[in-house]
């Protein structure tokens with residue numbers, strides 16, 4: 001049996017796995033790690049992919065198995081949960097701070113998908129919000145490419161400090 005202490009240790013190991021595309025944040029920071037549980041002798045780790053088409057999921061699953069095995073967990077199932085779909089709103093406050101510190105503008109609040117939303121909020125969300133430069137804070141920025149190094153990111157240039165930077169898209 002996996003003890004409660006063992007499960008807590010497994011959670012900590014899983015939570016520390018870095019995202020392959022945004023290595024400054026962990027899968028827990030990004031909200032990719034949904035659950036770590038036990039089924040008999042097995043450890044079951046549930047992850048939700050971020051942006052559709054991100055090929056990082058296999059790499060994350062491999063990294064999870066490798067690190068958990070190194071901590072003594074040999075029987076590990078990594079499962080993918082597609083519903084509910086991942087939202088950039090799941091990125092933690094810590095994760096947003098780490099992205100900013102690495103020069104990547106974190107996403108705005110994602111557009112509401114369902115449920116009643118006050119009209120003013122809807123109007124705010126449908127307007128394209130300016131992406132602030134993570135270096136100087138200026139909102140005078142221009143998107144230069146819809147896709148950066150990965151589909152998750154767009155490329156921007158700051159018109160104040162002239163520096164290019166990446167922005168994690170809100171979905």
Ligand SMILES: [Zn+2]
Pocket residue numbers: 133134135136137138158159160161162163
């Ligand atoms: Zn700037």
